[in-house]
Amino acid sequence: MAASRGWRLIRHGRCWLSQAEFSGAPGPPDSLYPPIVASATAKSKAAKRRRLEHFHQRVHEAASIEEKLRLYGLLQRPKYMVYPQTFAINADRWYQSFTKTVFVPGLPPRAAPEAARAPEPAAAAPEAAAGAAARVPGAAAPEAAAGAAARVPGAAAPEAAAEAAPDLDLGELRSLACDALLQESFYQNKKRPFLYRDQDHTPGPFLTQLISSLAALLCGRNPLLAASSLDLNPEVNYYWHHGEEVVVHGHRKGRVDPVRFQIDDHPHLQIRVPKQLPEVVPLESDLGDVPVIDHKPSKLPLFKKQYENKVFIGSKVADPCCYGHTQFHLIPDKLKRQRFLEANLEDQIEVTYRANGIASLFAWTAAQAMYQGFWNEADVTRPFVSQAVVTDGKYFALFCYQLNTLALTVETIQNNPRKNICWGTDSEPLYDVVEDGDVKGFNDEILLQLVQFLLNRPKEL
């Protein structure tokens, strides 16, 4: 009786190794014997390969996306916890190497159709201009260069942005932003913030108020925003393998294991939409080099822990708003500008913004791709684009991410020329100072860029 109980325990823990599961396809009909394949349980490389292929086949044939995600993250082992908001030195280069991301400074260039929407001085426009003119004017969107048969020179782009501005009524937007800012920091009578809670005291509520009112205002211009879902303090998780290492100590010492990573991110705000944003550059484009760091991730420093392998975009799979539009991140108190300046680390300020943008957006876009059924053995067939704004209340940095590949494991990365791309700006102040019920030095460009981010939508809409 004890023997049968023990057998049941073993079966429950490792049941996918049983021979019954491995009795796969029968041989060709004219053969009397089953096909000759490697053993499934032997301690050999062929057996390990067969078990791996069996696992891949199980994930490929999973009945639903939830089942696929469950099988993908079934085996729990110690993994590196990657924190998007980190104080580590030069973290953005390390994160780029973990996620195979190319970082391109500046936002993606505006494509031809948008400049064609400006009045006649623009260059000769393709026939897309006819369709573009029928759309709401002034909706500037960083759209695909795929339709850019007639490439408008860069000089036309700022003119287009400036001419789009009057259609957008900048004054109304500026007053909206200033109202939100003054309400949170001047008119409302708040007590002193608790220790290390400065960001939750003023910049957090200001950001929430600003974005929700801006999104509500721009719903008329962007039907995608009308159908979107605004999440407050959502959770975004992603789990992936990249590279290989030898297990150092423990009962599995000496074995070669993939290096596992997990991102658990909590953006301040998030906008999810039912339709995907258009691609910025074609899937196979090469805009730079991925930094190669051949040290172990623990030198960053990065630490390992074993817990649930979660893949989550902010809502479950059945939610219709399964694509991402924009995330808004708030820099915590530990990573404030003032602390870096006091420690003589001015160059690391931008590094924190970039690391936050790259890691959060990679996790979000990759999780969106997994929600559509792609994974590292079934690479994405179309690029996934999302945007993010990283701010500490006063300084804003904007990021745009295009996910071109999920295949980052050792076997799949070998013949994979695709790289993920992240565009990002440096952090610029939105205003200089708030005193006596007045916002001094308001920067309209940042507001315009924010509005253009929110107005981004697919070409059909």
Add this chain to the structure above:
Amino acid sequence: MAAVRPGVPQPADTAQFRVSMEMTKVDIKNYLEKIYNVPVVAVRTRIQHGAHNRRNHKNQRVKKPDYKVAYVQLGQGQTFQFPNLFPEKEQTPEARSFDDFKNKYLEEEAQRQRGDPRRGGVPDWFGL
């Protein structure tokens, strides 16, 4: 505080030190910045437990002492590579005859017999 060669490869901007057990990260940063003018960006420390399973000739367990290791990240783009303290000396490949070896040996022997020139010919065993 002593700079040591890292056992596992460290990034180029990281130097590894063995420090006293009572030193803290702040102490190490101040020490390097003020005394040696080294720009320090971050310090991480750990305590290495000394093994306690060696046995001496009386079969008593002998403990190796614990020590603290500090990993210091340098600022301003500086890098540090622990130098090779024992480089290989090149052997000059000139042909030597037996006479050369004999003369060289006799010279060294005579030098040993002569004693310290600073004593002015006084034998070694003479002391006041």
